[in-house]
Amino acid sequence: MKFSCSSTDFVNALSVATRALPTRTTVPALECVLIETDENDCLRVTCSDSQLTIVTHCPALVEEGGAALLPGKLIAEISRKLPEGSMSAHMAENGYMIFRCMGSRTQIAARPANLYPQVGQTSDQAVNDADLTMPQSLLKDMILTTSFAIATDEERPILTGCLLDVHGGEARMVALDGFRMAVRMQRVSEEASITAVIPGKALQEIARILSDDESAMITMHLQGGRMLTSIGDTEISAILKEGEFINYRQITPTTWATRAVLDSGELSKCVERASLIAREGKNNLVKLQIGDGKIIITSNSEIGDVYEELEADIEGEGLNIAFNVKYLSDALRVLDGRAIEMRFISGVNPCVIVPADGDDFLHLILPVRINA
């Protein structure tokens, strides 16, 4: 194996691919990056944690074909420190890969490429295959406004993914962790019908690579139990979560008894202040008292308390409700200063938060029962 390329291109390819390196693994080969020469005068650079696989390409002058496994984190770090310019690499007979760039020569112990497991393969059972195309910026927004609500524990593995639900010209991305739920809705021009649960880590990595440019499009292929997509030179593949996602439509209340319209930015600031005090207590609670044209936000702990008053348009009965402060502030962060409508049935039923001016987002938070 022998090639030369620009050190900048090499750094960029490694930065993208190594995002798929596992944080922990029992398969040592997965800690490596797989570098293969390609026929089209380029390198294929692959990393995978077995669930998520990222393959990217780097233009190169290939003198001798081959493949090698190199320690992923280390080679990414070393490449970032290389001088900018032309670099060459070849595999030495002692099993070391030798990189030369200007006056610098680095040897790294390589492992045989055939130790790398099969990753990124789709299975043959072509059930439910479908494609979905949308602007990259839209997909990025859908991911960022929902993925924070993904479950972080593995107790119910299906909840560590986001549901992608496309039917009748509407695409929904849904994340929930048993305490709150985030739904992002968007009309799409396609007639595709999709029900797939995409792993959270894959979505977060995809969001990092996606462009904010509204004219750049992305197509997601749902195929053989995988989600496959390409962004520029990079191919991403993720194994879909198996199992049934929670019926999110069923748990979304359709009625309300009390409704408050207010500025999410103002509420967010009040909740942030309340959270500093709540955090000192045991249960991290923020209490909302809704009525009389205002919302009173309070929190208390041994060290002190916070009392905030915020004007709001209120309809219906007054009511008291308490939330885990984190769930409320996460939702408000996503709503980013928009006017919102908060819908309540009672102090013990889920609260629904939607933008006052659209139906693109719905957030549901379970309250905490308090003796008040």
Next chain:
Amino acid sequence: MKFSCSSTDFVNALSVATRALPTRTTVPALECVLIETDENDCLRVTCSDSQLTIVTHCPALVEEGGAALLPGKLIAEISRKLPEGSMSAHMAENGYMIFRCMGSRTQIAARPANLYPQVGQTSDQAVNDADLTMPQSLLKDMILTTSFAIATDEERPILTGCLLDVHGGEARMVALDGFRMAVRMQRVSEEASITAVIPGKALQEIARILSDDESAMITMHLQGGRMLTSIGDTEISAILKEGEFINYRQITPTTWATRAVLDSGELSKCVERASLIAREGKNNLVKLQIGDGKIIITSNSEIGDVYEELEADIEGEGLNIAFNVKYLSDALRVLDGRAIEMRFISGVNPCVIVPADGDDFLHLILPVRINA
């Protein structure tokens, strides 16, 4: 106690003072900030870790004099989240301090101010009192180019401070940890004669507050076993380290057998790359091979090795020497791309690094003995 002030002024005062909060303490009152009303329509805001004390001031309308201890970190964080505008505060009868700012009301449990220990007092023995005045930007530079070499363990407490040595119109700041030494020299117009060891933490906090403006001056008063200084509204006092500092002049070699002149920026990049490989090994070593108009920089560990060649003007015998990579890269970072002169006696004697174009900085590094 009752006052009103601008929330922005209050935040700024707390940000400055709380830098002196101890990271760990056995005196709970020191975890607090002491807020006192002053006669001149302002607040005195004090934090101390008993060694370092920072007192700053905040303009305020004082309606009722008084003093209170409030949890330092918490009140600093809460103040940062307050709306910008006028805020008022008063001490309630239940021992809570109540802050109001726009629609927000926060109560924080206060402790009696008389629990706060006496801090920042000078002792009566006026031995060796002296003043030193210099531009703030110069003091900042002297601190930043030496304090990284301060000892981090408490084995020899005197070495956790920097020596300030002013004699015959020359000011020197010296830090050493037993493995390396950093000396920063500067001619000063004053005739002061000072030998004082200032605690590293105090210097680092002073450096944060100092301005980069060359026309802003600072005066350090050495008095009663303390270093006292004011920067704007802020007074800083630090207890000087007791004991004899190492005679740094005696340990600085005055001769050399081999001398290399080269670009510190280039060497720094080579050493950074070498460090990535060295770090994987046991001893974190970088080896320098000096001779034939170049320096060859190498490092190796199980995972691979790095070989770098750098042109240099070399005088004297060739020689091989090895360093802890951290000590070498710390020194090069401070020299910030300047041309440097490295002076060697042999592979087992300390190496001296000075700028090629000045005598404002001297760095000494002990080599690591290797079998080569």
